[in-house]
Amino acid sequence: VRTHCPVVEFGLVGHRMHAVDERVRVDQIGRLKSVYTRILSDFFA
Structure with missing residues (x-):
């Protein structure tokens, strides 16, 4: 994609990203979901 x-x-x-024991706090996943949702909502608006 980056070439286009x-x-x-x-x-x-x-x-711990991309490690065998990769993990994050649950609250971080919730916040990230909110950001992704906003980005997609704005993109498809």
């Missing part, structure tokens, strides 16, 4: 248009990486960060 600008790309932005967005998501949770931390020292």
